[in-house]
Amino acid sequence: MMGLIDVWPKIRAHFRNSFGTTLHVAIASVDQDNNPTTTPIGSLFLNEDTTGFYFEKYTTSLPKNEVQNPNICVLAVNSSRFFWLKSLFKGYFPSYPAMKLYGKLGVKRKATEREIYALKRRMRLTKRLKGHQYLWGKMGYVREVVFTRAEPIKLGKMTPGL
Numbered sequence: 001m002m003g004l005i006d007v008w009p010k011i012r013a014h015f016r017n018s019f020g021t022t023l024h025v026a027i028a029s030v031d032q033d034n035n036p037t038t039t040p041i042g043s044l045f046l047n048e049d050t051t052g053f054y055f056e057k058y059t060t061s062l063p064k065n066e067v068q069n070p071n072i073c074v075l076a077v078n079s080s081r082f083f084w085l086k087s088l089f090k091g092y093f094p095s096y097p098a099m100k101l102y103g104k105l106g107v108k109r110k111a112t113e114r115e116i117y118a119l120k121r122r123m124r125l126t127k128r129l130k131g132h133q134y135l136w137g138k139m140g141y142v143r144e145v146v147f148t149r150a151e152p153i154k155l156g157k158m159t160p161g162l
Helices: 004-022 061-068 081-090 113-122 130-136
Strands: 025-030 036-041 044-046 051-055 071-077 098-110 141-152
Touching: 004 025, 004 044, 004 071, 004 098, 004 141, 025 061, 036 061, 044 113, 051 113, 061 098
Parallel strands: none
Antiparallel strands: 025 036, 025 071, 044 051, 051 141, 071 098, 098 141
């Protein structure tokens, strides 16, 4: 386990790289019957402290599950083919290929102008595509998240010294 404050800049860099290759993270929660459920989210942002937020427009299970249990786990995978092929060729990963963040869902609230700008900036490459407006138009509400710990994904001899 890592202490969040010390490694938060590296965690944020990993999540940035993961979004660049996968365009989403997976957020796991537990429903009222204790069944795990996973939701893909393309709008998670990590703040400079150990908090974050995501735009809550299409999520159905996360808000329902939050009532019973606010705990979540977020998985971010660097899916870059170049990263993986280069690592497989060298026999080790220069950085973690994946990371999990554990936290608690917080308040749903109206998005600030700064948060809306961050989303527009992230999705700017798709701005002229037909589906862009369908998916990311009128994103008005965010759900806050407070992260409590991080766990890197270790893959044996491929992640020595990380």
